[in-house]
Amino acid sequence: MRTTIKDVAKAAGVHPSTVSRVINGKTCISEETAKRVNSAIEKLDYTPNGLARSLKTKKVQTLAMLIPDIANPFFAGLARGAEETANRHGYSVILCNTDDCREKESNYLRLLAEKCVEGVILATAKIRDKSIVELGRIECPYILLSRNIKGVQENSISIDDIAGSYLATEYLIGLGHQKIAHIAGPHNTTAALDRIKGYKKALQHYGIPFQKDYIGEGDFRNKGGYRVMRSILELDNLPTAIVTANDLLAVGAIEAIREKGYDVPLDFSIVGFDDIELASYLTPPLTTIRQPMAEMGHLAVVKLLERIEKHISPANILIKPELVERNSCREIN
Amino acid sequence: MRTTIKDVAKAAGVHPSTVSRVINGKTCISEETAKRVNSAIEKLDYTPNGLARSLKTKKVQTLAMLIPDIANPFFAGLARGAEETANRHGYSVILCNTDDCREKESNYLRLLAEKCVEGVILATAKIRDKSIVELGRIECPYILLSRNIKGVQENSISIDDIAGSYLATEYLIGLGHQKIAHIAGPHNTTAALDRIKGYKKALQHYGIPFQKDYIGEGDFRNKGGYRVMRSILELDNLPTAIVTANDLLAVGAIEAIREKGYDVPLDFSIVGFDDIELASYLTPPLTTIRQPMAEMGHLAVVKLLERIEKHISPANILIKPELVERNSCREIN
DNA sequence: TTGAAAGCGTTACCAC
């Protein structure tokens, strides 16, 4: 049996409530008794029971982070930033991998409610998850990170996906490309949809007609990029450039391109999205749209804590994307 | 105010203890009342308060995982496996990035004790952390993952570092290399030290004299690999091959090699360690020693739970390493 | 099968 506040009280010859006061740094304590209590704490190697404390104070100082997969470097980056900031504010974070599986997600949400976490960072939202929020399945403050929910105008932090994708497409157009394909992410995420929008918007702005067979739906992973690129390579009228909805898709696409004997950037220019570490080590180093992952995770926690502690809900926050120019694109004429 | 078990009891016209029994699936309950209680739970959208429950039952169903940095793909892989298995067993996991900083680590340990976590996975141990264990700073079951502590013979899961490094070195020797350098990890980790041992052992076994200036201490990251490789490149008698203590070091080394106008594998053959995803996408794809990260994380949780629930402590477990042959090495004569 | 009551380890309020 672990030592309790009572044991300490007894050892110091005071009442438990007095011990509690010194632990919590209340001022109205004589220096004398504080010393006695502290030495008793030391001697007994006492650690307060957080459960009891939390039950009483209704604070658990814990957040949770729902992401599809921590082994995905993009989400690892978000998690890194989030954990660091949470820790600095005295909060722990529970890691939840959902694999984009509805069941795991809802199991976790129930579990987290039982654990009385103060807030949840949702980096897994699907476009139609409006239901989750509306149905009050989330009973505690949350913030959407990197993926929005249609119709929810608040509490989200994400990159400006439209602008990012526009930037990528515009860059290729500036290089002289006219036949630009897009490998998209899964259509049930706003991230994927908005990146499509940005791509189309740039096309339109520069008077390039949108071609339906120049776009394919991937899954934000290598496999998807490979698969979609394969089918693009079957086209009669091959594109000269590809905008991918994330770096992993680009990796898969490059694989497919090489397999057919083509070269990047000689035959196909490619722009990725995310700027995961891998991007700079690819051959050729991948030109991509950078998302400041750690900062986004950091910001998510800051805004979430504001919501929890000061009841301020942020409007949807858009981070400005940046193009990182490397060597996966070439100029054509 | 959140609804409590009392509210449910009142709504169902029974005593709180009865509600508790149906929630916990006790058998001695009439079907009739069970139904009434369940519908009351549903109607009130009741969620049990886990804090109160845990305070009473002394089970929080929570583990913690201490790692240097989740943004490092190796640790992300471990975490992925651990979280998945923990979740399957009904446990949550608190993520703790320590940046290999003693202070963060000890802060976390205190915090986790307060939170009454059932167990801790330590993937951050330094060789001399024996003190931590001996001093009882960790009051709860733990398991060492991927890094051992000198003198502790139990509760660790790790790759057989000596064998792995031996394998890498032997492979290069088999390719005809005689001048083999080693870029090591930080000397305060057993992982780094054992990989040095394996390297030396292979050299010795094949009658190749160990050369002191063929070994340098890195930090398990790109930068370190770059730095050490730079100084190796200053040598009069250049090696023809390099065994690196992990893949990230290899990446840095390759950078330094290229910068000097040399080629991999033409001028230098390189073998990495870990087999992070990046390794297969490098140019040339990196030959490396594979660590089954997810499985190791999985195993860590399984063994930790055995320790917690059945009080069985595993002896140090060594995972067998495997060489993944790709294209960063060449035969010489 | 169900109710009553005690208690888990704290904190907070009210006395003194």
Next chain:
DNA sequence: GTGGTAACGCTTTCAA
């Protein structure tokens, strides 16, 4: 400045 007491929301033992 300190002690006493109640209460946080649940589980569990004992009775009925």
